[in-house]
Every structure is written in structure tokens, then in C-alpha cells.
Amino acid sequence: MAPGPSLIQFWQTDLTRKTFLGCLEKDELRSLRLVCHEFAVQASPFLFAxxxxxxxxxxxxxxxxxxxxxxxxxxxxxxxxxxxxxxxxxxxxxxxxxxxxxxxxxxxxxxxxxxxxxxxxxxxxxxxxxxxxxxxxxxxxxxxxxxxxxxxxxxxxxxxxxxxxxxxxxxxxxxxxxxxxxxxxxxxxxxxxxxxxxxxxxxxxxxxxxxxxxxxxxxxxxxxxxxxxxxxxxxxxxxxxxxxxxxxxxxxxxxxxxxxxxxxxxxxxxxxxxxxxxxxxxxxxxxxxxxxxxxxxxxxxPSQACPKRCxxxxxxxxxxxxxxxxxxxxxxxxxxxxxxxxxxxxxxxxxxxxxxxxxxxxxxxxxxxxxxxxxxxxxxGKQEETMEVPIILSPTNVDQKQIQRVIREEQRRKERLDRPRESPSNVARTRPKKLDLLWGGSDQLKRLLHTSMLSWRPPRPMGDFETFPRLIHPVRL
Structure with a gap:
């Protein structure tokens, strides 16, 4: 069966043919060389490169x-x-x-x-x-x-x-x-x-x-x-x-x-x-x-073995x-x-x-x-900001949707609490809520911490030697 006109046009175009052969694996190139003499001639430069x-x-x-x-x-x-x-x-x-x-x-x-x-x-x-x-x-x-x-x-x-x-x-x-x-x-x-x-x-x-x-x-x-x-x-x-x-x-x-x-x-x-x-x-x-x-x-x-050494x-x-x-x-x-x-x-x-x-x-x-x-x-480049933290909490095996919902709720509460107040009575009324929020006032945050869905990872110890800082690596002039 003679090849179709589209295949002939594709194969006779140098750019498409070389791009196609460059994407094939060596095993496929070996099999392609066995098809006919024309395929063997075109596939050899890619197979033996x-x-x-x-x-x-x-x-x-x-x-x-x-x-x-x-x-x-x-x-x-x-x-x-x-x-x-x-x-x-x-x-x-x-x-x-x-x-x-x-x-x-x-x-x-x-x-x-x-x-x-x-x-x-x-x-x-x-x-x-x-x-x-x-x-x-x-x-x-x-x-x-x-x-x-x-x-x-x-x-x-x-x-x-x-x-x-x-x-x-x-x-x-x-x-x-x-x-x-x-x-x-x-x-x-x-x-x-x-x-x-x-x-x-x-x-x-x-x-x-x-x-x-x-x-x-x-x-x-x-x-x-x-x-x-x-x-x-x-x-x-x-x-x-x-x-x-x-x-x-x-x-x-x-x-x-x-x-x-x-x-x-x-x-x-x-x-x-x-x-x-x-x-x-x-x-x-x-x-x-x-x-x-x-x-x-x-x-x-000079060395004792070769006293005349340069x-x-x-x-x-x-x-x-x-x-x-x-x-x-x-x-x-x-x-x-x-x-x-x-x-x-x-x-x-x-x-x-x-x-x-x-x-x-x-x-x-x-x-x-x-x-x-x-x-x-x-x-x-951009300097990294560091701070001392006694513990580091990172979520493991937690429903990501639940975490995102809790984070959004806490951000909305924080925005409401950070708004400027018109009278001292408003400030006095919101301050207990803020303390209650930070120390476990939210029931969802209590459940999240109580179910041990957050794991503690100790801080990574520093080495004895000062190594090359990653924030300036590599350096381009």
C-alpha cells in the first residue's frame, strides 16, 4: 500500500521530519530503521549521535x-x-x-x-x-x-x-x-x-x-x-x-x-x-x-628526597x-x-x-x-526575614478545605477587630473577644488542635561550619 500524500509531505519537510525523529527513543529508532532504506538513512544520525x-x-x-x-x-x-x-x-x-x-x-x-x-x-x-x-x-x-x-x-x-x-x-x-x-x-x-x-x-x-x-x-x-x-x-x-x-x-x-x-x-x-x-x-x-x-x-x-627540585x-x-x-x-x-x-x-x-x-x-x-x-x-537579591518561633505547626493529613475555611474565618474576625473604634466602650467590648480568640475561644480551632491534626516539627539544627547562603546562590553579575 502506497503512503498517503500527507505522510509524504510530512516526511519530505526537513523541519517536521527532524523534530519527529528527535522525539523518538533509541528503541523506536532501531525499529524505524528496519522499515525501509529511506527511514534507515534519515534515522541513523539521531540513533548514532x-x-x-x-x-x-x-x-x-x-x-x-x-x-x-x-x-x-x-x-x-x-x-x-x-x-x-x-x-x-x-x-x-x-x-x-x-x-x-x-x-x-x-x-x-x-x-x-x-x-x-x-x-x-x-x-x-x-x-x-x-x-x-x-x-x-x-x-x-x-x-x-x-x-x-x-x-x-x-x-x-x-x-x-x-x-x-x-x-x-x-x-x-x-x-x-x-x-x-x-x-x-x-x-x-x-x-x-x-x-x-x-x-x-x-x-x-x-x-x-x-x-x-x-x-x-x-x-x-x-x-x-x-x-x-x-x-x-x-x-x-x-x-x-x-x-x-x-x-x-x-x-x-x-x-x-x-x-x-x-x-x-x-x-x-x-x-x-x-x-x-x-x-x-x-x-x-x-x-x-x-x-x-x-x-x-x-x-x-626543598624536599629531602629531591634536594635539587625546583x-x-x-x-x-x-x-x-x-x-x-x-x-x-x-x-x-x-x-x-x-x-x-x-x-x-x-x-x-x-x-x-x-x-x-x-x-x-x-x-x-x-x-x-x-x-x-x-x-x-x-x-x-531579596533578603529573607527570620524570627524565633518556639514551635512550628504544619498540617499533616488534614482536610485542606476545612483548613482554608478556618483561615478565612479567622482573617475576617481579625479584620473586624483591627478596624478603628469610635468610642472607648467599643474597644473595651472587643478586647475580651480578641483574647478569647487567641487562646481557644473558637470551637473549630479547638477541635482542629484537639484531634492532633497538626504535627510538631523541631527546628533544624545549625551546622558547625558556615556554609554558602542560598539567598545569593547562584550569583549573576
Missing amino acids: EIAVQFRSSTLTRPSRVAALERIGHHVKSLTFKIPHSQETFLPPLLDPVTGAEQTFVYEPHVHPPATGPARLSVPKYGSWEMTDMLVKQYPPLFHAATNIPSFIHAFTIMYNLEKLRITCEGQARAHRYRRSVVDYALISLRVAIEQSPLKSLRTLSLLPIHPGALLYLRPNMGFGASPASRKRWSQIRKLVIHMDSFPYIRGHPMDHLKLLHSYLQSFPGVKRFSFRWVGKKGPCPLSLATEPCLVGSTKT TLPMKPLRLRNLQYMELENAILDASQISSFILDHRHTIREFDFEDVVLRSGTWDDALAPLTRISGNDSWK
Whole structure:
């Protein structure tokens, strides 16, 4: 049966067709693609606009998967790359098969694919033939897939319309924070592939969540396999979202993860929206690490382990195009917030502090620059009026019509009682009625209170720390 003229006209109109396809779920789009070739062609851009990849040993090398990606790769706009920490990603110590001594493996990424034919056998993949033989025999196939950088480059070259990239590598144990795993090698290959591929539309990067050591392998400056043009790709990012596992930053403990974070954020000069959250315990503000007390004290004296280590103070981080900033689960000083506002006063439009605790100072001190910038306190908005009440009554399981009727009657009585009286006798006559009304003169109010239809809720206790007030959150300049 041929389709009707109305359906043909509807389907041939680009606006109506795209609006209809954009409202369908993925299951419905899959079924629609099976109807005919025309439906399959029009539904594919909406069905494959967002994909998620769980990295395995054959994800980027199996011929069938690569062929399928070549057919749909140009439709991909958002990619979620998942490689969680697990037993498969754990790498044991590399041991010599003869002596049993532990061997040190120095990784050197190979960006270009190996040559085919006899020349391929003359170049070992991991530096030497002995090291290559040990790695092939002792490390799992997932490791060799993670170090196959040409396969990553080929996959991202196919997805040349990519706009959003999300990297997820959760589940790292605390005991493995200083150990390199398969996840770290995969992040190196992923970063090199992004820098080598023609991803001119990439604007959003989300790291949800990541472990602190991941920034060492994602950092384009002086990283594994980095080139002078590595920062060009990351300068395109306009929206950056990071959820990082918390790490102890007490004085006397290693602070390398904070220094890596400070260096990593310098790779995004064009970011306009920045969101950061500590997963677990509270941590410092990533944009104020140059003034963090634990880092300022560590740069004055050299470490005993590295006496020749550079002790120069870190340069303050400033994102010149930042318009929106969100910080969650952090602890910092009021002076750090005020410095942040002053440094970004020409570009910042909105900032949001969620579950932030002030280590010193008050929120009035932290947000004082807003008053100086605007010239008044209008940015605070409408102030909330508060008063001390011994108990708070709130209706629960009560007929709303009965409550509204009682309230209307009491309001009418109050209006009559508040009217100006012409003689003292009228005032004397109405005063007992008013007292009788307030202390139970109304039979309906007696019944309402006697039947326990109102429940008492204790006042909410205040916390030990002064948190960000909701009446000025978020702030728009």
C-alpha cells in the first residue's frame, strides 16, 4: 500500500521530519530503521549521535566493529569512553624469566602503525626484543590493546564530527594510586589519538570520574607522546567538567596530584564553563592552588628526597574566557574566593558553590568584591526575614478545605477587630473577644488542635561550619 500524500509531505519537510525523529527513543529508532532504506538513512544520525564504548581487548581492532564504525562514525556527536579499574586492568610486576628479578619498563609510545612484511619484524614494539617477549608473555591482551595507538587514531579519525567527549575510569583502589595500570596506558593512547585526529568540532570534555594520576597521562604538556602541536586541540575546549577522587593533601604528604591538576588546567585557555567536584572528602579549589597553604609551604624548602627540585612558587591560574564556574565539595578560604572574583570580574557571569566550607573568614568577606564591583548590595537579591518561633505547626493529613475555611474565618474576625473604634466602650467590648480568640475561644480551632491534626516539627539544627547562603546562590553579575 502506497503512503498517503500527507505522510509524504510530512516526511519530505526537513523541519517536521527532524523534530519527529528527535522525539523518538533509541528503541523506536532501531525499529524505524528496519522499515525501509529511506527511514534507515534519515534515522541513523539521531540513533548514532550518542554512543558509549566499553574498552576491551578487541573493541578497536575487530574487523567487524571497525567496519561498523566506518559506516556510522560520521554521525557520532557525543562519545562516552569507559574503562573502569578492575582485576583485568591491574598489572603485576614485570619479572625476568631467568633470574626472577623485577624489570623496569620504560614506555615509549609508537604513533605510527608498524610496517608490514619483513621490516615489521626488525622493529620491536616495546624497545627491545627481550622486553617485548616478557610483556607479551606476562601482561594480558588488554594491555597490548591499550598501547595500540594507531587503532585509537583510526577510530577517532572516523568520528570527525565529534563534539562531546566523556571519559570514565572509576573504581581505583587507594592502594593502587601509585601503580600504573592498563587504564593509564589507554589514556595515553586516547590523548594522542585526539591530538592526531581532525576533531575540529570538539568543544566539551568531561572526566566523570577520574583518579588523580590520570592527569599525568592526559596532560599535553611534556606528556607521553606529546608534540609541540598537542595543545592546539585542547585549546578548542569551551566546557570542562571534572569529577576527581579526593586525595590527602595534608602538609608532609606528597602534593604531586595537586600540582598536576594545576598544570593540567593551564592547557584549556579557551574554556568558558568549568565545573569541578571532589568525590569523597573535601579538597581545595582547583583555581586557587597557587595560594593553597599546603603548597605554598612546600615550595619554600626543598624536599629531602629531591634536594635539587625546583622550589619556585606556582603561577596563579586565570582562565581569561571563563563565564560560568561551579565548585562542589570543597574547602577553602574567604580570601581565595574574593581573589577569584577579582581576577575574573571582566568575564565571569555566574558561579555556584555547592557543599563548600570556609576554612577562614565569612561569606560576607568572600563576596565583598561583588559589592565593590556593582556599587551596592543589589546582587544579594531579596533578603529573607527570620524570627524565633518556639514551635512550628504544619498540617499533616488534614482536610485542606476545612483548613482554608478556618483561615478565612479567622482573617475576617481579625479584620473586624483591627478596624478603628469610635468610642472607648467599643474597644473595651472587643478586647475580651480578641483574647478569647487567641487562646481557644473558637470551637473549630479547638477541635482542629484537639484531634492532633497538626504535627510538631523541631527546628533544624545549625551546622558547625558556615556554609554558602542560598539567598545569593547562584550569583549573576
